[in-house]
Amino acid sequence: MTRRALVAVALALGLSACGGIVGAGNAGNVETADNGQVEGELVISNWPGYVDPGKDNSLAQFTDRTGVEIEYIEDINSNTAFFGKVQPLLDQGESGDRSIMVVTDWMAKQMYDLGYLQEVEHKDLPTVFENIRPGIVSSELDPDRKFSIPWQSGMTGIWVDTEEAPDITSINDLFDPKYKGRVTMLDEMRDTVPLVMKADGVDPADATTEDWMAAVEKIQGAVDDGQIRRFTGNDYTEDITSGNSVASIGWSGDGYLISNDNAEWRMPDEGCMLWTDNMVIPVGAPNTPAALEYMNYVYEPEVQAPITAYINYVTPVDGVKEIFLKEGDKGLASDPLIFPDEEFTKDCTAQVNPPVESAEDITGAFEDVVSG
Amino acid sequence: MSSSRKGGLIPAGLLGPGVIWLVLFFVVPMYFMGEMALRSGSLASGGFAFTWEWSNFSDALDGRGSQIIRTIYYSGAATLIALLIAYPLSYAIAFKISPRWRLIFLFAVIAPFFTTYLIRTIGWKTILSDSSPVVDFLKTIGVLPEDGRLLATPAAVIAGLTYNFLPFMILPIYASLEQLDGRLIEASKDLYASARTTFRKVTLPLTAPGIVAGVLLTFIPAFGDYVNAQLLGGTGQAMIGNKIQSLYLVERDYPEAAALSFMMMAAILITVLIYIRLAGTEAFMGAEDED
Numbered sequence: 001m002t003r004r005a006l007v008a009v010a011l012a013l014g015l016s017a018c019g020g021i022v023g024a025g026n027a028g029n030v031e032t033a034d035n036g037q038v039e040g041e042l043v044i045s046n047w048p049g050y051v052d053p054g055k056d057n058s059l060a061q062f063t064d065r066t067g068v069e070i071e072y073i074e075d076i077n078s079n080t081a082f083f084g085k086v087q088p089l090l091d092q093g094e095s096g097d098r099s100i101m102v103v104t105d106w107m108a109k110q111m112y113d114l115g116y117l118q119e120v121e122h123k124d125l126p127t128v129f130e131n132i133r134p135g136i137v138s139s140e141l142d143p144d145r146k147f148s149i150p151w152q153s154g155m156t157g158i159w160v161d162t163e164e165a166p167d168i169t170s171i172n173d174l175f176d177p178k179y180k181g182r183v184t185m186l187d188e189m190r191d192t193v194p195l196v197m198k199a200d201g202v203d204p205a206d207a208t209t210e211d212w213m214a215a216v217e218k219i220q221g222a223v224d225d226g227q228i229r230r231f232t233g234n235d236y237t238e239d240i241t242s243g244n245s246v247a248s249i250g251w252s253g254d255g256y257l258i259s260n261d262n263a264e265w266r267m268p269d270e271g272c273m274l275w276t277d278n279m280v281i282p283v284g285a286p287n288t289p290a291a292l293e294y295m296n297y298v299y300e301p302e303v304q305a306p307i308t309a310y311i312n313y314v315t316p317v318d319g320v321k322e323i324f325l326k327e328g329d330k331g332l333a334s335d336p337l338i339f340p341d342e343e344f345t346k347d348c349t350a351q352v353n354p355p356v357e358s359a360e361d362i363t364g365a366f367e368d369v370v371s372g
Numbered sequence: 373m374s375s376s377r378k379g380g381l382i383p384a385g386l387l388g389p390g391v392i393w394l395v396l397f398f399v400v401p402m403y404f405m406g407e408m409a410l411r412s413g414s415l416a417s418g419g420f421a422f423t424w425e426w427s428n429f430s431d432a433l434d435g436r437g438s439q440i441i442r443t444i445y446y447s448g449a450a451t452l453i454a455l456l457i458a459y460p461l462s463y464a465i466a467f468k469i470s471p472r473w474r475l476i477f478l479f480a481v482i483a484p485f486f487t488t489y490l491i492r493t494i495g496w497k498t499i500l501s502d503s504s505p506v507v508d509f510l511k512t513i514g515v516l517p518e519d520g521r522l523l524a525t526p527a528a529v530i531a532g533l534t535y536n537f538l539p540f541m542i543l544p545i546y547a548s549l550e551q552l553d554g555r556l557i558e559a560s561k562d563l564y565a566s567a568r569t570t571f572r573k574v575t576l577p578l579t580a581p582g583i584v585a586g587v588l589l590t591f592i593p594a595f596g597d598y599v600n601a602q603l604l605g606g607t608g609q610a611m612i613g614n615k616i617q618s619l620y621l622v623e624r625d626y627p628e629a630a631a632l633s634f635m636m637m638a639a640i641l642i643t644v645l646i647y648i649r650l651a652g653t654e655a656f657m658g659a660e661d662e663d
């Protein structure tokens with residue numbers, strides 16, 4: 001045996017020894033993210049505007065503390081488009097150098113079920129599980145937080161131009177002919193369709209295929225009547241800024257993207273959709289020890305506070321509110337969109353997937369409405 | 373002997389880079405697309421297997437008739453409008469203005485390319501938005517009804533397509549006008565042809581190749597475009613490109629997306645072949661007569 005072959009065998013043995021390949025109840029074998037020496041480079045994929053900016057931001061301070069250089073890429077504009085981009089890589093067990101990606105619950109679950117994510121061990125994430133908000137320590141799609149660690153949460157409701165459409169308080173008001181052609185909805189099926197369902201008194205958590213289809217048909221009817229101007233991604237913020245729309249289904253933390261003094265995020269009468277974007281570690285992640293260290297790092301309240309203060313979504317970390325109060329920032333500390341209490345979100349529903357057996361049909365039907 | 377060997381090597385050398393390019397970036401992807409179009413399965417159930425799934429083709433067309441007609445209508449209208457704008461403009465640049473200004477006008481035609489296509493289209497969103505001065509003005513003079521709008525209408529999509537592909541119409545037409553031998557027009561006048569007859573019998577036939585090239589260069593990209601419908605259009609105004617994008621990225625039905633792409637390419641190819649055939653016989657008639 002040549003020396004090169006020996007090295008290869010030794011490497012293979014070493015890798016399998018610390019790789020810890022465990023079987024799980026999904027499509028294939030699931031790896032568990034290795035912990036170890038924190039060093040090297042860490043590549044993170046996240047959404048635009050989703051971390052505090054500046055030369056001395058939380059990312060730079062992480063490098064100062066640990067010596068790990070971070071390459072922070074804002075290449076996620078939508079869950080689906082990002083998945084379309086990385087799926088061929090992930091399918092071959094590669095992550096394109098990424099060690100952390102930030103995706104919404106349902107996408108995290110979908111990636112996990114396809115065997116594209118590594119599991120994390122709670123013992124490697126002490127700070128995370130010490131400081132995570134009790135309300136979010138478990139989720140419908142990842143009850144034990146085995147593969148998804150919350151980055152930020154948010155609410156889907158209605159952005160209203162209070163001057164032009166003061167009386168819109170419910171999703172049903174969006175179907176009022178008075179606002180024909182001046183209403184937009186999100187092209188994210190899991191936001192728009194369940195909200196319409198809720199407006200008709202159906203609980204999305206136990207909605208049947210018929211319920212989903214009925215909501216899709218109701219939206220199609222509104223499209224045919226010219227009621228709905230367009231389906232949007234994040235760009236609904238432009239429509240409400242420039243007065244193209246008077247009411248848009250939209251996300252709670254987007255206030256800083258809307259320069260219209262009359263714009264206001266409203267909790268729909270029938271409640272909102274709740275969702276969480278999560279840090280996940282993809283298969284083939286080159287630097288899992290640094291990824292785990294980073295997850296712990298952002299769960300320190302002192303690190304989290306400036307992130308929350310900038311991006312205005314719902315933080316998953318306990319103790320941030322106390323920091324705002326201590327710093328005398330009462331406005332942030334009392335903002336219900338950043339620290340919603342139970343009363344505020346009592347009618348809200350966690351984002352759900354359509355029934356498995358008809359998911360493709362429902363997605364197809366909704367997409368025919370959006371791009372038909 | 374040596375000259376014939378040389379003759380064999382030079383064409384090969386000239387064609388080589390282009391052929392390699394076409395094989396790598398056209399033939400190979402076409403093969404993979406065709407192969408994908410015949411697969412079945414889903415990502416969730418473990419991927420797509422090759423099963424000669426011809427039904428993907430009928431599924432891809434099922435219920436999309438009106439969308440395909442809409443796509444032809446939008447891209448056809450944009451091509452026609454672009455032609456109606458481009459021909460007089462090119463004619464003016466080539467014949468009616470002093471050569472000193474010619475370069476400046478041509479530069480103005482190409483200048484928009486210095487900014488990316490996406491940014492320019494997003495710019496139109498601001499220009500056409502409901503509260504913009506343009507819309508206010510059109511409402512004041514009564515072109516638009518009081519509750520009317522420009523953005524999120526078919527007109528906005530067609531205007532966007534026209535705007536974005538107009539230079540592809542202007543440049544080939546200008547090139548053919550510029551090469552036109554002025555003595556032929558003089559000769560036509562000497563033979564007592566009116567200005568209109570001269571244009572119809574001399575100028576137009578001789579610049580037909582430019583028109584054919586311009587129409588193709590405009591229609592083909594407009595047909596496959598999805599950015600204009602996405603940014604400037606509203607509900608019920610999506611083009612077939614938007615559907616392919618959604619099939620691929622959102623529904624993740626790769627085989628159906630591939631089948632639909634394949635059929636659209638084939639449709640374009642056939643349309644173009646018929647068009648060149650028809651236009652060719654008519655357009656080059658004059659040239660053939662001269663021979």
